[in-house]
Amino acid sequence: MRSAEMIELWRGGRPESLHRGHAVICDSKGVVEAWGIPDTVVFPRSSCKMVQALPLLESGAADAAGLTDRHLALACASHNGARLHLDAVRDWITGMGMGDDDLRCGSHLPRDKDEKRRLICSDESPCQMHNNCSGKHAGFLTLNRHLGGDADYIRPDHPVQMAMRQTFEEVTGETSPGFGIDGCSAPNFATSLRGLATAMAKFANPGGDLRGQAMRRLVDAMRNHPALVAGEGRACTELMRAMKGRVAVKTGAEGVFVAIIPDLGLGCAVKITDGATRASEAAITAILVHLGVLEAQHPVVDRFLNGPITNWRGMVTGEMRTAAGFP
């Protein structure tokens, strides 16, 4: 048993590149379908932001701070840093009497073209709110205020991150073998891909308890505000729009992608072995079509999976395809 061939790139009528990976689909009872090795240990990276948002709700911090679904969508987001996101995160943080310096995510140029252009052409440096994870960190700050922890909320033994670990292990059903430091400086806990899909299946089958209510609110926030979760043209946003809010999906760095499908009671997790985003986007698209929740004819399927690849003069040079047997 090894990783599965998943996504191929063809040129001139022959395969040029190949992405291998693992994918697991779970319902509330366990694995219902898998490719590759479900026990593969992965870092979920940003794909588990909805898990990291659970303590924000379950602690009562979100309600105490009056957070809306828009805030919750941002807490689950890897956003583009467009004005839409920046204004919302700024309002959130300043509303708590805090500022950019209270964040610990670091700064990077935003993906949003207009905002990036504005920064570059005005010789302005990006701030931490531009970081694609600033919504998650605003959630950390909100939880931290509620818990009364010190300012260094990303420290692995800080109450905020202890809550993250406990929640993560509860929803994956596994003791995490350890953590890595994520791009945004927060700990990111490792799990098997089966554990990540198990967590997503729990989000797809929420109970009536406190956790179930929190899961339902987060999934609704994501699928009702797809533009807040990523941005125009991004896979998360466009896939959720294409499925008209029936499914919540989330990308993670190094080739991770997850899906929560309440209609079917299914959760799904994908890891591309080589970490390529183009392949994780294509693989989750293929699985969503396979499960019947995304129409094969929808333009978004051409965009992220089997559409033609064109060059600088618009000539078709090849195409992306699913490998034989996947999905």
Place this chain on the structure above:
Amino acid sequence: MRSAEMIELWRGGRPESLHRGHAVICDSKGVVEAWGIPDTVVFPRSSCKMVQALPLLESGAADAAGLTDRHLALACASHNGARLHLDAVRDWITGMGMGDDDLRCGSHLPRDKDEKRRLICSDESPCQMHNNCSGKHAGFLTLNRHLGGDADYIRPDHPVQMAMRQTFEEVTGETSPGFGIDGCSAPNFATSLRGLATAMAKFANPGGDLRGQAMRRLVDAMRNHPALVAGEGRACTELMRAMKGRVAVKTGAEGVFVAIIPDLGLGCAVKITDGATRASEAAITAILVHLGVLEAQHPVVDRFLNGPITNWRGMVTGEMRTAAGFP
């Protein structure tokens, strides 16, 4: 026999991503060392630009046009589109009484930060000379003038591209199974990775004939003008600088990298299966260290192979490593 594990990315003390691939080292007699499958068919993409420059020299076109080593380095380049490159390509093309419209490579924003910023902030569109392949295309235009072909020099049955195919098959020692259209719209002929390494070994062991002289001039042009072949900070440029001109190296899209090592009479070709440039850069760096032509302690080795990976706040989050058994 299958692809070899080559480059790993680690985070939090465990592997996060893995790149598989193939690599072949040849001398003038054949394969001397290989990882993965030497018979794997690949598109060399831009890694074979020095092969595509041979007809320019062998036809007499380069000398008739008074081309210097700087022109030849640009013909072999995938450049950044910095002023250095733009000015040289513009002088070359206008010197023939032609202009940007005579190119067929298409336009894209340059990788060079200053020039990209200038274009973006002045609302100016990039021209075809900004295309990283514009030096190769200036070479095509020069050859085409010499051959008297029509303006559509990228057509697969055009005399310029017929010369490309014939030369490519001669130096790889294989009949190409076909071609794909490259990002710059020119045909790119497929070959086995062994064939590509065989071609590089011929460049490393040039004879005294017309072809050998052309090969020697092109290798010298590349290693004497590393900044023209790519640009500041790029792997081709920095690796050639680090080896003080002893070795010529060239990247190609979708995870291809080649090296020509005249001191050892060796040619090398790498293809990362998934097409990742970060891995092809790391793999060729590892092989150059393995062959003793690049010092393991040189800063460029940390930069492209086993240096720490840091995040937006400068924290070390992991590192890149060679997989067990490679090289």
